Amino acid sequence: MRQYELIERVRAYEPDADEALLNKAYVYAVRMHGSQTRASGDPYFAHPVEVAGILTEYRLDTASIITALLHDVIEDTSATRQDIENLFGAEVAELVEGVTKLSKLELTADYARQAENLRKFILAISKDVRVLLVKLADRLHNMRTLHFIAKPAKRERIARETLEIYAPLARNIGCHRICSELEELAFEQLNPMARTAIIRRLEVLRGEQGKAVMTVSNDVARLLEADGIATRVFGREKHPFSIWRKLQRKSVGFSQLSDIYAFRVIVDSEADCYRALGLIHRAWPCVPERFKDFISTPKRNNYRSIHTTVIGPKGMRIEMQIRTEAMDRVAEDGVAAHWRYKNKSYGFDAEHMEAEGGRDPLSNLRQLVAVLEHGGDAEDLVEHAKLEMFLDQTFAFTPKGKLVSLPRGAMPLDFAYAVHTDVGDSTIGAKINGELKPLRTPLVNGDVVEIIKGAKPAVPPDWRSLTVTGKARSAIRRHIRQTEKEEFLRLGKAALFQAFERVGKSRTGVSLRPALERLDVPTDDDLYDAIGRGRITPMQVMEVVFPGMDDTARAAAVARRAIDDGKESRIFVRGAGLAPGVTLHFMPCCTPVPGDRIVGIMREGVNEVDIHTIDCRTLAQYEDQGDRWRDLAWTPEAERNTSSRAKLRVTILNTPGVLGEVCTIIGEAGGNIVGLKMTHRQEDVFDVDVDLDVTDNRHITTIIAALRACPSVEGAERPMG
Structure with missing residues (x-):
C-alpha cells in the first residue's frame, strides 16, 4: 500500500486526521526498517503498512494507525521509546511499547516463561484495547503470509499460538471477522487434511442446496416485507474450522449438522427483530430448544441477535439470525464498531456503545487480571487464563434476579465464585430452581441458583473437579496450594x-x-x-x-510411558481422597486418558480405586454411594510423555476400501491401532470397535473429528459405559 493510499483511507472516515503526523510516521517506519526484509523477500516496512491498512478497515483513530506503522521499530531497530515519544507524543509511545511487549509472547513447553509472558500480555491489553487491536492486525497479516516461513515447526508454533491465544482474545472483544480469519488460517496449517475434507463436503453441499438457499432467502424477505418490515436477508455458510470444532464437540457426522447454512435477517429496529421472529415462527414450525435471545441477554463480547431454527421447505432445518444493522456491525467488528466522532474528536465512544446495550469491552480481560492476582504456579496460571478466554455462555440468575454469565458446563461453585470469592469459599450446598442439587450439577440457561453458605470458609481439595471457570479454580487453588x-x-x-x-x-x-x-x-x-x-x-x-x-x-x-494399572499409577493421578499405597484401575468401559475429567470409585474392602471419566454411564449405579467417590485429576507427568489405551466406536458404510480409509485416517492423525472388532449392524452399515494408543483426550478428539469429516463414516465416538 502506498503512502497516499493509506492517508486517503484514514481521511475517508476521519476527515480531520493529522495528515502531517501520519506522513511522518510512514516515512519514519520506512527509514528505520531500511533494508530489512521478510521471509517472503518483501521489504520489511511493507508489513507495518499492511497492518495499518487492516486497521483502517475498522475505522480506528489516528493514534492507532500510527502505532501500527511503528509497532516493530522498538523491537527490530535502534529506535527507543523515548525517541517515539519525542517525535509522536506520549500516547503513541505508550501504545507502541504495549504492542512491543505483546510481541514477546511465545507458547513454549516452559510453563514458567509462558506464564510470565501471559501475565504481562493480559495486563498490557487490559489498560487500552487499542494495544490488542493493533496486535490482532499484526498477527492477522503474519498469518496471511505464514506460508513463506520455511520451517514447518515454526509455522506450527505460530499457528497454534494464534488458535490458543489470539483468536479467543479477538472473540472476547467481539471481533468476529478477525477471529474467524485467524482460526481458518491456523486450521489450514495445523490440520490441512481435515480442512480439505470439509471443503470438499461443502462444495458437494453447495451444489445440492445452492438453489434452496436462494429460495429460502427470497421467501423470508417476501414474508417480512408483506407485513411492512424492511429487511435484508442472505444465507451464509459456516467456516470449515467452525464445522470442525462442532464435529469435535458433538457426536454427529457431517450430514447431521443442522446449521452449516444459516440465514441472516437484517431489519431496522429492535422491535422489528421480535416482529420478524413472530412472523417466521407462524410461517414455519420452530425446532424446540433451538431458540436463543441474545438481544435481551447479550453475550459477554456485546454480541446481540435472536437465533432460532425452523423446519423450512422440504423439511430442511433452517437457522435464522435476526438483528439490526448496528447489531450486525458489532457482531462482525466488536469493540471496533464504536469508533466515531464525538464532541469534534474522533475515538472510542463508550456512551454510544452503552446506548446500544453494550458494556465495557475490557471487562472480560479484567476477569483475567483477577485470575492473575490470585497467583499460583505457572501451570495453573496458563490453564486458568486460557479457560477464561474460551468461555461459551450460559445465563443463570440469583434469587433476586441478578443475571450471572457463566461458561457452558458451569456448576454451582462457578456461580458462587462469580458472585463473590467469599461466597464461593463458604459454599456448602446449592439450590437450583428451588431444589437441593449436588454441586456437580451442570447449570443450564435460565436456572435460578441459591447458594447455601456455611459458618466459615472451607474449601475441600476435590472442589477443583466441580468447576470450569478460571476464576473459581484459581481461588480454590489458592486455598489448597500449601x-x-x-x-x-x-x-x-x-x-x-x-x-x-x-x-x-x-x-x-x-x-x-x-x-x-x-x-x-x-x-x-x-x-x-x-x-x-x-x-x-x-x-x-x-x-x-x-x-x-x-x-x-x-x-x-x-x-513415552504407557499408563497402566497399579500402585505406581499415583504418579499419573492425584487426589486428596487417595490413601497411600492405593492401587488404581483405569476402567475399560470408558478408557480414561489424560485431559479427561476423571472420578474414582473406591472398591469395597480393599485399597483399590476404579477410575472412570466423569460422564461414564457406569457411574449411575454408584449415585447413592457418595462415600465411595473420589475426585481425581491428572498430574503434569501424565500429560507430558505418556500414552494411553482408548476405545473408539466407528460406524461406517459397507463399501469396498472403507476400513482401510478409516485406518489411514487414524494413522495419519498419530493414533496407533492395537485392536479391531467389526460388528454387523445393518445390511449397509457396520460398527467397528477400535482399540488404539493415544497421548491425551485432545489427540483422540482430533482423530474423532477427522473420522467424522470422512464421507464414508456415519459416526465416531468414544464408548462411555
Missing part, C-alpha cells in the same frame, strides 16, 4: 527415580548438587517438588547429572 506440597514432592521423587531406572543408573550415591546449581533450586526437596509440578523434567536432571549420556539412554529417558 497442602499439595507433600504430594508433589512424592510424585517428583517417584518420577526422578523412574528416570534413573530407565537409563540403567542407580540413584544411590548420586549427588543432585550439580542439578540444583544448574537448575537454580535450593534443595533436593525443592527439586522433587518442581518435577512433580512439571516445572522441571526428569530429563533435564539426567542431562546435568550424567553429561556424557549417549543417545540411546537419552531416548529411554524421554520415551
Whole structure:
C-alpha cells in the first residue's frame, strides 16, 4: 500500500486526521526498517503498512494507525521509546511499547516463561484495547503470509499460538471477522487434511442446496416485507474450522449438522427483530430448544441477535439470525464498531456503545487480571487464563434476579465464585430452581441458583473437579496450594527415580548438587517438588547429572510411558481422597486418558480405586454411594510423555476400501491401532470397535473429528459405559 493510499483511507472516515503526523510516521517506519526484509523477500516496512491498512478497515483513530506503522521499530531497530515519544507524543509511545511487549509472547513447553509472558500480555491489553487491536492486525497479516516461513515447526508454533491465544482474545472483544480469519488460517496449517475434507463436503453441499438457499432467502424477505418490515436477508455458510470444532464437540457426522447454512435477517429496529421472529415462527414450525435471545441477554463480547431454527421447505432445518444493522456491525467488528466522532474528536465512544446495550469491552480481560492476582504456579496460571478466554455462555440468575454469565458446563461453585470469592469459599450446598442439587450439577440457561453458605470458609481439595471457570479454580487453588506440597514432592521423587531406572543408573550415591546449581533450586526437596509440578523434567536432571549420556539412554529417558494399572499409577493421578499405597484401575468401559475429567470409585474392602471419566454411564449405579467417590485429576507427568489405551466406536458404510480409509485416517492423525472388532449392524452399515494408543483426550478428539469429516463414516465416538 502506498503512502497516499493509506492517508486517503484514514481521511475517508476521519476527515480531520493529522495528515502531517501520519506522513511522518510512514516515512519514519520506512527509514528505520531500511533494508530489512521478510521471509517472503518483501521489504520489511511493507508489513507495518499492511497492518495499518487492516486497521483502517475498522475505522480506528489516528493514534492507532500510527502505532501500527511503528509497532516493530522498538523491537527490530535502534529506535527507543523515548525517541517515539519525542517525535509522536506520549500516547503513541505508550501504545507502541504495549504492542512491543505483546510481541514477546511465545507458547513454549516452559510453563514458567509462558506464564510470565501471559501475565504481562493480559495486563498490557487490559489498560487500552487499542494495544490488542493493533496486535490482532499484526498477527492477522503474519498469518496471511505464514506460508513463506520455511520451517514447518515454526509455522506450527505460530499457528497454534494464534488458535490458543489470539483468536479467543479477538472473540472476547467481539471481533468476529478477525477471529474467524485467524482460526481458518491456523486450521489450514495445523490440520490441512481435515480442512480439505470439509471443503470438499461443502462444495458437494453447495451444489445440492445452492438453489434452496436462494429460495429460502427470497421467501423470508417476501414474508417480512408483506407485513411492512424492511429487511435484508442472505444465507451464509459456516467456516470449515467452525464445522470442525462442532464435529469435535458433538457426536454427529457431517450430514447431521443442522446449521452449516444459516440465514441472516437484517431489519431496522429492535422491535422489528421480535416482529420478524413472530412472523417466521407462524410461517414455519420452530425446532424446540433451538431458540436463543441474545438481544435481551447479550453475550459477554456485546454480541446481540435472536437465533432460532425452523423446519423450512422440504423439511430442511433452517437457522435464522435476526438483528439490526448496528447489531450486525458489532457482531462482525466488536469493540471496533464504536469508533466515531464525538464532541469534534474522533475515538472510542463508550456512551454510544452503552446506548446500544453494550458494556465495557475490557471487562472480560479484567476477569483475567483477577485470575492473575490470585497467583499460583505457572501451570495453573496458563490453564486458568486460557479457560477464561474460551468461555461459551450460559445465563443463570440469583434469587433476586441478578443475571450471572457463566461458561457452558458451569456448576454451582462457578456461580458462587462469580458472585463473590467469599461466597464461593463458604459454599456448602446449592439450590437450583428451588431444589437441593449436588454441586456437580451442570447449570443450564435460565436456572435460578441459591447458594447455601456455611459458618466459615472451607474449601475441600476435590472442589477443583466441580468447576470450569478460571476464576473459581484459581481461588480454590489458592486455598489448597500449601497442602499439595507433600504430594508433589512424592510424585517428583517417584518420577526422578523412574528416570534413573530407565537409563540403567542407580540413584544411590548420586549427588543432585550439580542439578540444583544448574537448575537454580535450593534443595533436593525443592527439586522433587518442581518435577512433580512439571516445572522441571526428569530429563533435564539426567542431562546435568550424567553429561556424557549417549543417545540411546537419552531416548529411554524421554520415551513415552504407557499408563497402566497399579500402585505406581499415583504418579499419573492425584487426589486428596487417595490413601497411600492405593492401587488404581483405569476402567475399560470408558478408557480414561489424560485431559479427561476423571472420578474414582473406591472398591469395597480393599485399597483399590476404579477410575472412570466423569460422564461414564457406569457411574449411575454408584449415585447413592457418595462415600465411595473420589475426585481425581491428572498430574503434569501424565500429560507430558505418556500414552494411553482408548476405545473408539466407528460406524461406517459397507463399501469396498472403507476400513482401510478409516485406518489411514487414524494413522495419519498419530493414533496407533492395537485392536479391531467389526460388528454387523445393518445390511449397509457396520460398527467397528477400535482399540488404539493415544497421548491425551485432545489427540483422540482430533482423530474423532477427522473420522467424522470422512464421507464414508456415519459416526465416531468414544464408548462411555
